[in-house]
Amino acid sequence: MTSTDAPRARLAAVLLAGGASRRFGPDNKLLAGIGGMPLVRRVALHILDAGIDDVIVVTGAEHDAYVQALDRLPVRFVANPVWDEGMGGSIAAGVRLVRDNADGVFIVPGDLPNLTDALFRCLAHEFEAHGGHKIVVPVTSDGAQRNPVLWPRSAFAALAGLNGARGGKSLLDTLGGERLDVVFDDATLFADIDTQADFDRFTAGASFTAGTSPISGTSK
Template identity: 45%
Template sequence: MIGAPGCARSPKENGLDFVLARLLANLPVRAADIARMGAGGLIGEIVTRPQPREEPPEPAPAPIAALVLAAGRGTRMGGPNKLLEPVGGRAVVRRVAEAALAGGARPVIVVTGHDGARVRAALDALDVVFVDNPDYAAGLSTSLAAGIRAVPDEAQGAVVLLGDMPLVDAPLVRRLMATFAPEEGRLIVVPVAEGRRGNPVLWSRRFFAALAAIEGDVGARAVLAAHPEAVAEVEVHGPGPLLDVDTPDALASARAFATDA
């Protein structure tokens, strides 16, 4: 008489199959024989076991996306497209996209508009997703809304980066993501440099609808101000979160800092 264990109900090969094979071959089945069958983990865990012998693996955390807003005309700069100007040997917008990628955000979504073909060319070979904003002339808010709509459902939040801030780097993006903790109330993460809040800002999905509803050539300051209880600040040393290249002087400053670095 053989007492069959619960695993015998499984169609997969299991320990009972090994025992039956020995019996049918007229081989003895001793305690030592059964022990050898289990050497090296031969008999695997059964997923339907009521009390598994092993703890199930921790689920992977939901991804955090990044939005690079790179659709504007940059009229204050005058002349060339500021996003394509070189800083430290790379186009401004490429530096921003590379910081998002190296910081671990996925996917990295780049919103284009003005000079879109050249902006895309400047990001050649980068693992980014492009979203075109035909309404870019109506202001920054339209690019933000276009980017928010493109964030995949599985993302728990998004880092919003301005395409004209070339000194934002991967360590800053990583720090924002490490500080983000929705279960602890840290739903919005903002860098602070020299006592001032800057960019990029990491937003929980909870605020996506409010961000997409912003109108005009403005950012998300009003949404930020309306939810102080959800904000966590990250202290940053250096000009990265504050310096955008809106003017020739600002571009020169960015180049100087990039050279010093």
């Protein structure tokens, strides 16, 4: 399969947009403009361009602002009422809305501007190649775990039971035997924006990877 092929598996994505981005300062980092659009919209478009069947956006602090930022995109929204208790509740809220026919779900932090549609397709290909039963984890060439992680249906119940600060990594620590690592040589794909300094670096043109660039991921 080439990086331009849409996934054959029925896949969903939970796009996490429920935090308060306190480290960024007074503004919301996911609503900050990058490449002429809010950061969260940039990420959502790459998910949709990859042919993901269903995108669920989990909001918290600023629900209406996210609805406006993602106007006219074919996404669904869910507000997490306990968003300030940690990422686990947001993951759970999103996974509970995944449709019954989904084979897998991506958990996608909203602050990763260099994600590409080709990266999502590459991970989906590895998921399909291994029967749709593995937890597909992108890693850097030095073995560092990154996001987004693609979870099979067998893990949905565990994801839906997360709460507080317990994110998906807490499950990876216990489900290691079901994990498939996919190595990406370009670590900048996974750069995130946490602070105003990070944002200034990205808007200055550093560390960007075009969404149409070919992606080569090697499973191990």
